[in-house]
Amino acid sequence: MLDQPPLTNLQTRDVESLIHPYTPLHKLKSTGTLIMQRGEGVHVFDTQGRGYIEGMSGLWCAGLGFGDEEMIEAATEQLRTLPYYHIFSAKSIEPAIELAEKLKEIAPVPISKVFFTSSGSEANDTQVKLAWYMNNARGRPNKKKIISRIKAYHGVTVMSASLTGLPGNHNGWDLPVDRVLHTDCPHFYRFGAEGESEAEFTARMAKSLRELIEREGPDTIAAMIAEPVMGAGGVIVPPKGYFEAIQAVLDEHDIILISDEVITGFGRTGNWWGSQTLNMKPKTISTAKQLTSAYAPLGAVMVPEDIYQSYVDHSAQLGTFGHGFTYGGHPLGCALGVKAIEIYQKRDIIGHVRKLMPLFESRMKRLAEHPLVGEARYCGFVGGAELVADKKTRRPFDPKQGVGPQTAKLIENNGAVLRAIGDTIAICPPMIIREDELNELFDRFEKGLNEAEAWVSKEGLRTA
Missing domain, CATH: 3.40.640.10 (Type I PLP-dependent aspartate aminotransferase-like (Major domain))
Known part of the structure; x- marks a missing residue:
């Protein structure tokens, strides 16, 4: 697994104060939390000043992005x-x-x-x-x-x-x-x-x-x-x-x-x-x-x-x-x-979504060719890449290996917030995203996938 940096004072206070939904609560004292401070357009910035493309619209919801x-x-x-x-x-x-x-x-x-x-x-x-x-x-x-x-x-x-x-x-x-x-x-x-x-x-x-x-x-x-x-x-x-x-x-x-x-x-x-x-x-x-x-x-x-x-x-x-x-x-x-x-x-947001849907589709199809991805699913401006141990047989990873969460973390380290749903990586960007931003989001997605593939191979998780 990834090495975890020491927790900041704010992270420590967070872990001691909040119950975090959909979170392995038993791991929080060692992993800490990612604390966001501000948002602008399709980007969010954490308390350390690092920027991310918010590729999940928060929780599938911030269609107009941040700070409109x-x-x-x-x-x-x-x-x-x-x-x-x-x-x-x-x-x-x-x-x-x-x-x-x-x-x-x-x-x-x-x-x-x-x-x-x-x-x-x-x-x-x-x-x-x-x-x-x-x-x-x-x-x-x-x-x-x-x-x-x-x-x-x-x-x-x-x-x-x-x-x-x-x-x-x-x-x-x-x-x-x-x-x-x-x-x-x-x-x-x-x-x-x-x-x-x-x-x-x-x-x-x-x-x-x-x-x-x-x-x-x-x-x-x-x-x-x-x-x-x-x-x-x-x-x-x-x-x-x-x-x-x-x-x-x-x-x-x-x-x-x-x-x-x-x-x-x-x-x-x-x-x-x-x-x-x-x-x-x-x-x-x-x-x-x-x-x-x-x-x-x-x-x-x-x-x-x-x-x-x-x-x-x-x-x-x-x-x-x-x-x-x-x-x-x-x-x-x-x-x-x-x-x-x-x-x-x-602003014809639906027209904008339709204009970028072919690009979204083409990038999702490219993800489907990745050695770690069994199926890339999409509809409009929402998609998911299901990670598998064997593309030919569609054999999944053992859930205990945590391949999905680890992949999402690697993508996050590359500056994009996506979501692991088991071993499916979901993507749902704000509908206002520009073409160049959408390409950059997928580029960061792919970088994280490549790092995850290297990690899977190094740890021998396909045969575990």
């Missing part, structure tokens, strides 16, 4: 005008109204109402509660199970972590809870059978879903939730025709499709929504992250009129709609959401 003056001005103006208010008990605020209207205008399917949360986890947690509420209102009290997928990521609340199909989100947490089902992961490279075509694989995925539904009973299943592109599961792009195939199964059994657009919304895939890119026809939508370009926490659930009317009907029966968050619809977040959408539109 229009966003800062919008935040400042809102804080001076009304720093906080709520939308409980028939109160409201202008930024929430305006943002809801903008979301309805750009939605990929007919949307009537928007419910605001503070995060994507809260949005997906809310999706489950709303599905239960809807079916209670419609006199279907047993139609409550939610289908997710193996390797899906939908958040970290008790329910959204249950929807997440990753062992690290379940082990040690007593999850998943009841009413959550997981169907197959649509990753052809890793789960396709020998001699099976992508079309045959897709048909098998639909067949497996149908069998799950029929085994459980369609009258017990409320919804299926799916990311257009599975992000934290390893940037998994489903085969062509996948969503059309599973949509037919869901429609046949009166099960709604929820699109988790927390990562894929607002231009990331070359369209406003990943649903459009992957030809999904969801009934409801969750979003967050690039909704404000991460300049403030905000999430949202978007629902059509017929579903909203079931909430109205049940509210009439019960006397109120008993759900909400203190910061749901926060004026700062909503004002920044309004400004972010305005910027995406007037």
